Amino acid sequence: MTEVNRLDGGQINRAKEVSFTFDGHRYKGYEGDTLASALLANGERLMGRSFKYHRPRGVLTAGSEEPNALVELRKGGRQEPNTRATVIELFDGLEAAPQNAWPSLRFDAMAVNDRFSNFLTAGFYYKTFMWPKAFWEKIYEPIIRKAAGLGSISFEEDPDLYDKGFLHCDLLIIGSGPSGLAAALTAGRSGARVILADEDFRMGGRLNSETLALGDQSGADWAAAAIAELADMPNVRLMSRTTIVGAFDHGTYGAVERVQDHVAVPQEGKPRQIFWRIYSRRALLCAGAMERPIAFADNDRPGVMLASAVRSYLNRWAAAPAQEIAIFTNNDDGHRTAADLIAKGVSVPAVIDVRADAPSVAGTELLAGAEVIGTSGRLGLSSVTVRLANGQTRKVNCGALAVSGGWNPNVHLTCHQRGRPQWDADLAAFVPGTDLPVGMSVAGAAMGQLSTAQALSSGACGAATALEAIGITASAIDLPEAEDAPISLKPFWHVSGGKSRAWVDLQNDVTVKDVKLAHQENFVSVEHLKRYTTLGMATDQGKTSNMLGLAVMAELTGKSIPETGTTIFRPPYTPVAMGTLAGRATGKHFHPTRKTPSHRWAEEQGAVFTEVGDWLRAQWFPKAGETHWRQSVDREVLQTRNSVGVCDVTTLGKIDVQGKDAAAFLNKMYANAFAKLPVGKVRYGLMLREDGIAYDDGTAARFAEDHFVVTTTTANAVLVYRNMEFARQCLFPDMDVQLISTTEAWAQFAVAGPNARKLLQKVVDPEFDLSNEGFPFMACGEVTVAGGCRARLFRISFSGELAYEIAVPTRYGDALVRRLMEAGEEFGVVPYGTEALGVMRIEKGHAAGNELNGTTSALNLGMGRMVSKKKDCIGNTLSEREGMNEEDALKLVGFRPVKSDETISAGAHLMNASGAVNAKVDQGYVTSAAYSPVLESSIGIGFLKNGDARKGEIIRAVNPLAGQEIQVEVVSAHFVDPEGERLRA
Amino acid sequence: MMIDHPLLGLRDAQEFTYLGDASLIDRPDWRSDTAQEEFHDYLYLRDNPAGEHRELWYHEAGDRSWLVVTRNMLTHEITQVELARDVARARGRSK
Secondary structure, rough: OOOOOEOOOOEEEEEEEEEEEEEEEEEEEEEEEEHHHHHOOOOOOOOOOOOOOOOOOOOOOOOOOOOOOOEOOOOOOEEEEEEEEOOOEEEOOOOEEOOOOOOOOOHHHHHHHHHHOOOOOOOHHHHHOOOOOHHHHHHHHHHHHHOOOOOOOOOOOOOEEEEEEEEEEEEEEEEOOHHHHHHHHHHHHHHOEEEEEEOOOOHHHHOOOOOEOOOEEEEEHHHHHHHHHHHHHOOOOEEEOOOEEEHHHHHHHEEEEEEOOOOOOOOOOOOEEEEEEEEEEEEEEEOOOOOOOOOEEOOOOOOOHHHHHHHHHHHHEEEEOEEEEEEOOOOOOHHHHHHHHHOOEEEEOOEOOOOOOOOOOOOEEEEEEEEEEEEEOOOOEEEEEEEEOOOOEEEEEEEEEEEEOOOEOHHHHHHHOOOOOOOEEEOOOOEOOOOOOOOOOOOHHOOOOOOOOHHHHHHHHHHHHHHOOOOOOOOOOOOOOEOOOOOOEEOOEEEEOOOOOOOOOOOOOHHHHHHHHHHHHHOOHHHHHHHHHHOOOOOOOOOOHHHHHHHHHHHHOOOOOHHHHOOOOOOOOOOOOOOHHHHEEEEEHHOOOOEEEOOOHHHHOOEEEEEEOOOEEEEEOOOOOOOOOOHHHHHHHHHHOOOOEEEEEOOOOOEEEEEHHHEEEHHHOOOOOOEEEEEOOEEEEEEEEEEEEEEEEEEEEEOOEEEEEEEEEEOOHHHHHHHHHHHHHHOOOOOOOOEEEEOEEEEEEEEOOOOOHHHHHHHHHHOOOOOOOOOOOOOEEEEOOOOOOEEEEEOOOOOOOOOOEEEEEEHHHHHHHHHHHHHHHHOEEEEHHHHHHHHHHHHHHOOOOOOOOOOOOOOOOOOOOOOOOOOOOOOHHHHHHHHHOOOEHHHHEEEEEEOOOOOOOOOOOOOOOOOOOOOOHHEEEEEEEEHHHEEEEEEEEEEEOHHHOOOOOOOEEEHHHHOEEEEEEEEEOOOOOOOOOOOOO | EEEEEOOOOEEEEOOOOOEEHHHHHOOOOOOOOOOOHHHHHHHHHOOOOOOEEEEEEOOOOOOEEEEEEEEOOOOOEEEEEEEEEHHHHHOOOOO
């Protein structure tokens, strides 16, 4: 292919030629091209097929508002659907494929839809696929989705990195056109911290696309000089390829920087895109304006483009969309296009201006008071049919038509906090309203200041005013002389009376007729119109179509446009890839991994790990020859109960509580009392929610009158600490008590089993008396281990065995576990994981997360009497509510299968021995179940109505989902050592 | 959102955990004759104003202060930020 439409000049680097493919064909272009400009230069106007009717479509715009030219970019894991050819920077080796076209772009079989367009109007799906109802999900929807729908994805993993970043500035300037550059120069020279962001890869905005002079320079040269000056300022950060996608609260803006989108493969270590959070003290929106089209019959043919886009391709990219280009306009701005085209040697057969009094244009014929009523050309425009002022029609041959319907200020970001734009009758457009996001002001074309001179002065002035408000003085800068033409426009939205469909929303294939149908069926509010016709949906969010749809609806209802309303603009301004929002928080990096102090040692032992919140805990430690996890777990349980086992319990939350009122504070936090707990003793503590439901449990060890160490469950460590701080600061502000979380400061190990003491005596320094008398059950104290390493020792037991927990500063945790294992060799010490821990606590009938499940009270747990009535505590009052103290309340009991080879499942519901099985006669449920190697039977614990009075009763545990129903005997939840002799030994 | 912490200055709301209505400071007296009703109202009844709202925020990823933030629910404008401890004391809470 050759660049048949490439002109001289432009801002492309002709020294750097690049090669790319589109729809399987190879083309060449230059560095600085977009995919769209390079295709146009190569004479290609056809770039896609439309969403619903598969009509041939070309490029409409030269920016991010593009509705038509959507392509699938790249291949494999990097394949990206719905990228706009107008903003894809050309790189060597670029591969793009058209969407919605099969088998090829030129011959698309689905274009048959267009023949049935009478049946496929707005609301078609809702009306046609109503019945049979069951067909929708299985038959209709998949077919529709396949036929419609935008691009596709490869389902391969994206190999690229995405990142997040944070920036701070005094003034964020959004857009680098004339107003943005004047603002940046003003603010930059004042010394303020400035960020200038623009979605384009080349800053300068319309200055790069217009031939208007600034002083004695071209607009592009003036912009280049301004950018060079700004680049040298250390207080200014220039961010090209960066879209401000949302205006959030308190001056925070979201921005997507496309760091490596303009290369085939990102450089090693560089992210493809960065999602920036920009904290600004003030922001100045200099986002410019977008030209809007006029609807007329068959206005979707490739070659029908916005006039401003034609000038961009012509002046910036030296690409003529065609050899002959006509113009259709309702304003003077459109006439510039003719002058620019003629200057570049492109033939302009006619300027068609709807205004009867339109000014004449040098070098071409003016058809004043005329309208375009039709177009022809199969895969691209070949001529337009014009209805002249005198009513006659004339055919004008042209390969492209530059359309200008006026300009819409780019108000999007001003509406992100639900601000409403205001109607400006002179512009026939919406301009920013008064309720802007806090700290934002608007300048230039975005404010309706459409001339270059106005843009420059309002940008400079806007920056100075914004900075003044935050105490920064900026001096006025010299601005060059610039074009200052008044607005001359006749509001004109669509040509009536054409034979074919006139397209309002090219992306969603919505026509003037569809809007009329919506009106006819009473979907007249803007929001209903949008949902009924899909006008303004999908990737472009109606940037070029919303106004047109609104104007047509206004005409139908006989209301004015501002009375008809506007749709609400929401973030993001342009589509943002999910990967960009996720940043690095993907896969394993989605949340942090917390490893216990014995993790490395456990890995060496071949432990199997399980995730407990963010923690990785050893689940069991398989030995050679063990082929099933139960073998390992049973061995760990039996060896612990027979001799001694060691388990890392560091993950339990630890909170250090100090102060004169520490005991009084714990009395408030726990249902049971702590004031009388002697120093050197530990007590179990049950914590309630304020509504009286059991919340968490743990132990509180008193190391001094004014010093406790409390533990929480692993899952609630953060929450309990948060609640305690709430109580301390908000409920009891004068208590002398301080809290600090020490969960990660101490490595803690349970040492359990009949030989636990003997083992510890080998590790704890000999001056500490560990005898049963010297250090009895529920004792605690500060000791030293291994010749002077400070440690804390607690004689507490979760397993029901003679057991201790020993804590050392975290950095010694690895050394301590190795020392314990070495010292325990003579007893056959085993490490045990969370599974064995769970089996032993079920055997002992200790409640855990399954029992403290957010629906159970102290009464249910068999701890009703623990709730002290003599003192206030969180949850005390409401735990006395009638409904929580019913006679036949659920009580925690144990279950054994009547047939010893049957298995109890956790979650099974309990039913009486005979009778119906349903929710009405439900007797309770099993919360935890395990195989007990000690009892050589499956066991369970759970809640049974009036359970403590039903021991010995045979009931049924049913699991209707699995078709399971077994007989179980109600027993005490304490299967092992119910008298507690072992743990006191 | 940005919260102007009384001790630390402007901080991103992401550093905070939100709890809710600052009326949670006004925990009733357990010895009251109508304690059950008062606790019920305290726990379950909340105003949902379309305007200024005083609410509790916890600087969990910061200095662990509980703050009372006065925020407009319609605009998110924050007009006052106080240490919850000071508010609690001013409302008569002690030990």
